[in-house]
Amino acid sequence: ILNVEQSPQSLHVQEGDSTNFTCSFPSSNFYALHWYRWETAKSPEALFVMTLNGDEKKKGRISATLNTKEGYSYLYIKGSQPEDSATYLCASSSNTGKLIFGQGTTLQVKP
Amino acid sequence: ETGVTQTPRHLVMGMTNKKSLKCEQHLGHNAMYWYKQSAKKPLELMFVYSLEERVENNSVPSRFSPECPNSSHLFLHLHTLQPEDSALYLCASSLGRVSNQPQHFGDGTRLSIL
Numbered sequence: 001i002l003n004v005e006q007s008p009q010s011l012h013v014q015e016g017d018s019t020n021f022t023c024s025f026p027s028s029n030f031y032a033l034h035w036y037r038w039e040t041a042k043s044p045e046a047l048f049v050m051t052l053n054g055d056e057k058k059k060g061r062i063s064a065t066l067n068t069k070e071g072y073s074y075l076y077i078k079g080s081q082p083e084d085s086a087t088y089l090c091a092s093s094s095n096t097g098k099l100i101f102g103q104g105t106t107l108q109v110k111p
Numbered sequence: 112e113t114g115v116t117q118t119p120r121h122l123v124m125g126m127t128n129k130k131s132l133k134c135e136q137h138l139g140h141n142a143m144y145w146y147k148q149s150a151k152k153p154l155e156l157m158f159v160y161s162l163e164e165r166v167e168n169n170s171v172p173s174r175f176s177p178e179c180p181n182s183s184h185l186f187l188h189l190h191t192l193q194p195e196d197s198a199l200y201l202c203a204s205s206l207g208r209v210s211n212q213p214q215h216f217g218d219g220t221r222l223s224i225l
Contacts, residue, residue, distance in 0.1 A: 004153070031210055031211070032211045034210075034213065034214070036216075041218075042218065043115070043216040043217055043218045043219065044154075044201070044214075044216045046215070049211055049212070051211050089153075089154065091154075093210035097159075097208050097209060097210045098156060098159070098167060098169075099156065099210060099214070100153075101153040101154040101155075103151075103152070103153045104153070
């Protein structure tokens with residue numbers, strides 16, 4: 001994998017559903033993996049920064065895992081709420097420090 | 112309150128105009144970034160400044176000219192832009208250029224080139 005790829009591109013779920021999406025990134029020269037939430041008409045907001053293989057981070061109902069050997073990260077949202085509707089971006093960096101972003105997963109949570 | 116403020120929020124300009132985008136942060140960060148987001152494309156890094164020194168120029172055309180007079184302010188000077196430069200321009204800052212620090216973003220400037 002040469003770029004950062006996110007799937008699915010978009011997702012529609014009902015309120016109360018749990019959901020997850022994937023970020024794939026180059027595993028060679030990996031340094032850090034970032035997740036951001038970007039709500040419409042607002043600025044991207046940092047959720048997590050992970051660096052170690054096997055890292056798991058949690059913030060309320062949102063959690064993320066990291067596998068640096070195979071080059072993927074999962075973001076999980078438990079019991080989705082309408083306010084979780086946003087685009088979720090992941091970004092990977094090598095030891096050069098430069099962040100490469102994926103195209104994002106757009107989540108719509110229906111009440 | 113994001114801590115990173117960008118002005119203007121919207122800008123419409125002709126191809127022969129010269130304008131500047133401004134970014135300001137008071138988070139005590141010493142690295143600042145310009146990103147471009149075109150429709151249907153990922154966020155694309157344009158420039159990185161660390162301690163007021165440009166450390167990354169991501170093959171950006173010379174019609175975009177960044178300036179970082181101090182660690183709190185970052186400008187993007189625009190001249191002779193093309194229609195394909197219409198995009199959302201985001202500024203971000205972080206504590207140090209090391210990428211294990213989260214970046215804090217502004218709301219962006221929506222730029223339209225006529």
